Amino acid sequence: MTEFLQQTFQVRFEYKVAFTEHLFAPSNPAFRDFLGAQKSAVARKLLFVLDKGVVAAHPELQQQIRDYADAIEGYKLVPEMMVIEGGEGAKNDIALFDSIVEAVNAYGIDRHSYIVAIGGGSLLDLVGYAAAVSHRGIRLIRIPTTVLSQNDSGIGVKNGINWFGKKNFLGTFAPPVAVFNDYHFLTTLSDADWRSGMSEAVKVALIKDAPFFEWMEANAAKLAKRDMPAMQYLVKRCAELHMQHIAGGDPFEMGSSRPLDFGHWSAHKLETLTNFSIRHGEAVAMGIALDSAYSLVSGRLDEESYHRIIALLQNLGFAITHPLMEINDEHSSVIAGLNEFREHLGGRLTIMLLVAIGKGEEVHELDNGLLQQASALLQQAVAA
Structure with missing residues (x-):
């Protein structure tokens, strides 16, 4: 005789995608208001992972983030922001994945803290995968910086890296807790990157x-x-x-x-x-x-x-x-x-x-x- 126990349950996911400009300007409350609405009895940490190309195009960005984060009650910015290579190569380099997981461990990023990824779709995929598997899921905030990531990959539920020479062979389905599309980042894109993301619009x-x-x-x-x-x-x-x-x-x-x-x-x-x-x-x-x-x-x-x-x-x-x-x-x-x-x-x-x-x-x-x-x-x- 065979007996079975059966369980069925549903998990509700909800996240917002904001469309804005100059996200970390003191006068822009969007990011601050989102974090302020997440109630907690303990201070939470923010680990930022930035695309090196974005930092080069916006050299003031890191200081803007520090100044902005200092004014958010109940949150602590980790001492150093991670700045890593973006582009598809980021998804082919397992050392970058390891470095993010190591940072989670070194800075004590727990499941009530946040990893904030700023970059194109490849960096967001990489960071999202690391966030999803560390502690079985750390809260991820995406800030896409390209046309392709703002209109497609950055606002979806997929994360991943390439393996065995195959696209997205390793990955997860793990929605972000929020997405902030800052149009200002588009102003410094190359013509090729500006154009590239429009193909997904043609597709849909x-x-x-x-x-x-x-x-x-x-x-x-x-x-x-x-x-x-x-x-x-x-x-x-x-x-x-x-x-x-x-x-x-x-x-x-x-x-x-x-x-x-x-x-x-x-x-x-x-x-x-x-x-x-x-x-x-x-x-x-x-x-x-x-x-x-x-x-x-x-x-x-x-x-x-x-x-x-x-x-x-x-x-x-x-x-x-x-x-x-x-x-x-x-x-x-x-x-x-x-x-x-x-x-x-x-x-x-x-x-x-x-x-x-x-x-x-x-x-x-x-x-x-x-x-x-x-x-x-x-x-x-x-x-x-």
């Missing part, structure tokens, strides 16, 4: 919001020329759509359906093949182009919509393909990305394709011959 518009896609078409020139009001709208709308999706039923991706990964199966592989010399957003733009072309040649998407997608990507300044993205036979390097994507999903391959701008359709296999046709289409578009 293509699968969820046709009017947003049309807005980007109408404002592509402004966005490419670094118009800040246009970028602020893009960041906020994109973040809103991503957050709506997270709350839509499978936030921790227990199934194989991942519509927000439209265009990502080949993008992740391209990043690895180029040793991450191609930015994530740049690779995603190429992945979007490839899957849009496949949607066309497979009879799902009309030709006019396909040309509009390619035109928008190019008008924003993106390349739509790369020599290592070319698919000439079943042995082409990028094809391996399909199997790795299937493995990452944990089961059945599920790829999002387009049936219209603003509407996606999930499929469970891709035909190699059609992939070759789609790749050829993009090469023709580049040559035209």
